[in-house]
Amino acid sequence: MNIAFIAHDRKKEEMVNFVIAYESVFEDHKLYSTGTTGTRIMEQTQLSIHRFASGPLGGDQQIGALVADNEMDLIIFLRDPLMAQPHEPDINALLRLCDVQGIPLATNVATAEILVKALDRGDFAWRELVHKYKPGVDS
Numbered sequence: 001m002n003i004a005f006i007a008h009d010r011k012k013e014e015m016v017n018f019v020i021a022y023e024s025v026f027e028d029h030k031l032y033s034t035g036t037t038g039t040r041i042m043e044q045t046q047l048s049i050h051r052f053a054s055g056p057l058g059g060d061q062q063i064g065a066l067v068a069d070n071e072m073d074l075i076i077f078l079r080d081p082l083m084a085q086p087h088e089p090d091i092n093a094l095l096r097l098c099d100v101q102g103i104p105l106a107t108n109v110a111t112a113e114i115l116v117k118a119l120d121r122g123d124f125a126w127r128e129l130v131h132k133y134k135p136g137v138d139s
């Protein structure tokens with residue numbers, strides 16, 4: 001599965017701790033992130049992550065492009081609900097595209113935990129069909 005991690009600055013530590021807790025699940029998947037989030041996770045885990053640009057520089061939009069193509073299977077996006085972001089339009093566009101494509105999206109750790117347990121159980125296996133019938137998409 002293709003999984004993306006995104007965390008705003010005051011949520012990065014929570015994200016790193018979450019990924020450490022489920023590292024054994026994530027290591028079987030293809031991982032993506034915005035720039036700084038991915039760097040922080042890779043510093044503290046053995047995971048290899050394809051990092052896009054930092055969020056304010058277009059990273060949310062780059063992940064959004066994969067969502068628009070229905071290539072992303074799960075997004076964990078720990079947003080900071082108490083601080084305005086300069087790239088709010090990019091963030092909203094990504095969230096909207098997840099709803100357009102019906103992509104599982106967690107915006108807090110409680111939901112992320114439920115989705116990761118579902119992932120580990122194989123509940124998202126149907127997504128393989130999406131990839132299988134789309135030429136040029138990673139499995």
Ligand SMILES: O=C(CO)COP(=O)(O)O
Pocket residue numbers: 006007008009034035036037038053054055056059060085091
């Ligand atoms: O701003 C972000 C998402 O909107 C996160 O970007 P970084 O991971 O580069 O800090």
